[in-house]
Amino acid sequence: GVVVTDIxxxxxxxxxxxxxxxxxxxxxxxxxxxxxxxTDGTPLKIHVLTLGEDETATKLKLxxxxxxxxxxxxxxxxxxxxxxxxxLTIFVKDVDLxxxxxxxxxxxxxANSPQxxxxxxxxxxxxxxxxxxxxxxxxxxGPNTKALQGNSK
Numbered sequence: 001g002v003v004v005t006d007i008x009x010x011x012x013x014x015x016x017x018x019x020x021x022x023x024x025x026x027x028x029x030x031x032x033x034x035x036x037x038x039t040d041g042t043p044l045k046i047h048v049l050t051l052g053e054d055e056t057a058t059k060l061k062l063x064x065x066x067x068x069x070x071x072x073x074x075x076x077x078x079x080x081x082x083x084x085x086x087x088l089t090i091f092v093k094d095v096d097l098x099x100x101x102x103x104x105x106x107x108x109x110x111a112n113s114p115q116x117x118x119x120x121x122x123x124x125x126x127x128x129x130x131x132x133x134x135x136x137x138x139x140x141x142g143p144n145t146k147a148l149q150g151n152s153k
Contacts, residue, residue, distance in 0.1 A: 001061035020049035087137035
């Protein structure tokens with residue numbers, strides 16, 4: 001699950017940019033969140049997103065926690081500047097579509113991505129780095145964009 005600071009902006013990013021659809025979410029209330037160490041007792045509303053339609057489709061849970069202890073945004077210029085979970089990898093069928101969606105919504109490709117994978121790895125696959133509204137790295141992996149296909153000829 002990903003804790004976010006603005007659930008509406010994050011839902012827009014993961015749905016309208018990356019292509020997830022929203023399933024039925026659920027609430028975690030009562031004393032359970034505190035008993036298992038999820039929160040300080042603050043209830044959770046979990047938004048469940050799915051990428052694809054089959055039973056093995058990728059699922060992602062998003063939540064915004066309304067606690068007296070505010071959620072901090074991170075500033076992470078590179079994946080190695082913070083320890084712990086550094087980025088989310090999402091495999092897609094159409095990187096051009098994700099890039100187009102990102103541009104329409106004001107999200108820019110990070111650094112000089114997308115780029116075809118390095119030699120020794122499949123040369124028909126590229127990596128697009130984006131940052132979600134909270135500054136988390138989101139690594140989009142899929143077929144080379146049309147521009148990259150043109151460069152490889």
